[in-house]
Amino acid sequence: MMRRHEEAFRMHCRKRSATQLGHACVHPGLSATTRSPTGLRSHPPGATIRHPAASPLPSPQPRGACAMTAVGRQSGGRGRRARGAPLRLRGRFPGSGAEPGRAGCVPPGMVSKGPLLRLLTAINRRRMKLLTGLAFVAYVASVWGNFVNMRSLQENGDQKVESKIEEAVAPLREKIRDLEKSFTQKYPPVKFLSEKDRKRILITGGAGFVGSHLTDKLMMDGHEVTVVDNFFTGRKRNVEHWIGHENFELINHDVVEPLYIEVDQIYHLASPASPPNYMYNPIKTLKTNTIGTLNMLGLAKRVGARLLLASTSEVYGDPEVHPQNEDYWGHVNPIGPRACYDEGKRVAETMCYAYMKQVYGPGTQTRAFQYVSDLVNGLVALMNSNVSSPVNLGNPEEHTILEFAQLIKKLVGSESEIQFLSEAQDDPQKRKPDIRKAKLLLGWEPVVPLEEGLNKAIHYFRKELEYQANNQYIPKPKPARMKKGRTRHN
Numbered sequence: 001m002m003r004r005h006e007e008a009f010r011m012h013c014r015k016r017s018a019t020q021l022g023h024a025c026v027h028p029g030l031s032a033t034t035r036s037p038t039g040l041r042s043h044p045p046g047a048t049i050r051h052p053a054a055s056p057l058p059s060p061q062p063r064g065a066c067a068m069t070a071v072g073r074q075s076g077g078r079g080r081r082a083r084g085a086p087l088r089l090r091g092r093f094p095g096s097g098a099e100p101g102r103a104g105c106v107p108p109g110m111v112s113k114g115p116l117l118r119l120l121t122a123i124n125r126r127r128m129k130l131l132t133g134l135a136f137v138a139y140v141a142s143v144w145g146n147f148v149n150m151r152s153l154q155e156n157g158d159q160k161v162e163s164k165i166e167e168a169v170a171p172l173r174e175k176i177r178d179l180e181k182s183f184t185q186k187y188p189p190v191k192f193l194s195e196k197d198r199k200r201i202l203i204t205g206g207a208g209f210v211g212s213h214l215t216d217k218l219m220m221d222g223h224e225v226t227v228v229d230n231f232f233t234g235r236k237r238n239v240e241h242w243i244g245h246e247n248f249e250l251i252n253h254d255v256v257e258p259l260y261i262e263v264d265q266i267y268h269l270a271s272p273a274s275p276p277n278y279m280y281n282p283i284k285t286l287k288t289n290t291i292g293t294l295n296m297l298g299l300a301k302r303v304g305a306r307l308l309l310a311s312t313s314e315v316y317g318d319p320e321v322h323p324q325n326e327d328y329w330g331h332v333n334p335i336g337p338r339a340c341y342d343e344g345k346r347v348a349e350t351m352c353y354a355y356m357k358q359v360y361g362p363g364t365q366t367r368a369f370q371y372v373s374d375l376v377n378g379l380v381a382l383m384n385s386n387v388s389s390p391v392n393l394g395n396p397e398e399h400t401i402l403e404f405a406q407l408i409k410k411l412v413g414s415e416s417e418i419q420f421l422s423e424a425q426d427d428p429q430k431r432k433p434d435i436r437k438a439k440l441l442l443g444w445e446p447v448v449p450l451e452e453g454l455n456k457a458i459h460y461f462r463k464e465l466e467y468q469a470n471n472q473y474i475p476k477p478k479p480a481r482m483k484k485g486r487t488r489h490n
């Protein structure tokens with residue numbers, strides 16, 4: 001087989017050398033034959049054949065030469081040959097590992113296609129590189145784009161969630177702010193008193209009209225104030241501006257029940273004061289003024305406190321002496337409609353005397369036309385004095401009821417007509433306190449002029465009416481319930 005193959009190869013080389021000048025053919029392991037202008041030459045196997053035109057200087061490769069060009073590998077090296085450089089051909093490329101008969105001669109069809117393919121391959125490789133580069137850039141761009149999109153989506157989502165949370169939280173924030181405001185409530189300015197000067201003061205009926213003004217005064221003076229009230233006529237909102245203050249305490253308690261606390265002074269004001277209120281439940285009024293006063297006197301005795309009873313000019317009844325001083329015994333109907341209050345206060349005064357340790361302060365009602373701040377100052381002056389007998393605290397400026405009605409109508413700017421109704425039973429005809437004792441012993445006298453006091457009172461009552469109008473509770477009518485076809489009324 002081998003011999004036949006070699007023979008065929010030799011034939012092939014002879015044919016070609018006869019027709020083509022400069023053709024060289026090498027078969028590894030065989031002798032080579034070359035043709036030159038001088039004739040055919042034989043070469044031993046493995047001999048190097050040089051083309052006469054190519055030696056010694058490099059010359060362009062003859063067309064159809066069996067040579068490797070730019071992509072050939074040099075033995076033992078990986079460097080590239082320059083395009084068009086001469087190639088040394090050997091029968092066998094050491095190190096190439098080529099087998100005899102496999103390399104050395106390229107079949108005729110391959111000679112013209114090889115470089116083209118290689119060129120194409122080279123071009124393709126560049127393209128491939130370019131394409132790979134572009135693909136890589138595109139990939140990086142798409143990954144970056146996705147990343148940016150993801151981020152913007154995430155940011156958008158985050159913003160939406162945040163705005164939803166903000167919407168839900170906003171009303172809660174508002175509520176917290178309101179609560180904080182109510183907790184960090186600003187109190188009216190309070191004087192600082194040393195431990196020695198600061199007193200623990202109990203005010204019964206402290207949520208009422210006179211009591212709440214007295215509370216303000218004593219709190220602002222720097223004392224510790226405890227208000228006890230059953231809120232029969234008084235209101236929490238009269239003292240709410242002190243709620244939470246460290247010097248203030250509010251106790252819902254009826255003085256008819258005993259009370260056990262530690263105090264230095266007691267202002268005993270708990271009692272309904274206006275005729276409709278004290279006439280509403282006469283027995284309760286009597287109990288409050290008798291049992292209630294007894295309880296407070298018991299407390300005062302127990303803790304060694306000084307007690308001031310807020311009495312009333314009603315203890316003079318329908319007076320036969322004018323003006324009335326503290327020595328006047330009064331002129332009271334003991335079985336009349338006012339007796340529960342008049343006599344209740346008179347018994348309260350008697351009890352205080354019976355305890356032998358009492359200080360009395362005759363209170364004055366709004367209709368006594370003394371401004372409340374004057375009365376409060378008088379009560380405090382009396383409490384802090386050495387006087388232990390009744391003292392009138394009132395405004396001696398005397399006017400008929402009609403004069404007062406006309407003055408109030410003018411100040412309010414009212415067009416309403418003054419109505420004259422039948423006189424109330426046992427209504428005192430004259431009332432004018434003699435305040436010489438208060439002036440002398442307490443250095444006290446009212447200072448607020450009548451018109452100024454009335455203006456302040458009008459302002460106060462306007463606010464009261466507004467508050468009541470805004471806070472009226474109107475129960476909704478319940479729908480009638482149906483039972484077995486019949487309307488049922490509860």
Ligand SMILES: O=c1ccn([C@@H]2O[C@H](COP(=O)(O)OP(=O)(O)O[C@H]3OC[C@@H](O)[C@H](O)[C@H]3O)[C@@H](O)[C@H]2O)c(=O)[nH]1
Pocket residue numbers: 204205206207208209210211228229230231232233234235253254255268269270271272273274288310311312363364365366
């Ligand atoms: O049983 C009762 C009844 C009444 N009270 C309270 O006593 C307070 C009375 O205050 P009001 O506003 O009704 O009346 P005033 O402040 O004008 O009366 C004040 O001056 C007149 C005096 O005779 C009263 O004793 C004095 O309280 C109210 O806060 C009322 O709730 C009690 O604590 N217990």
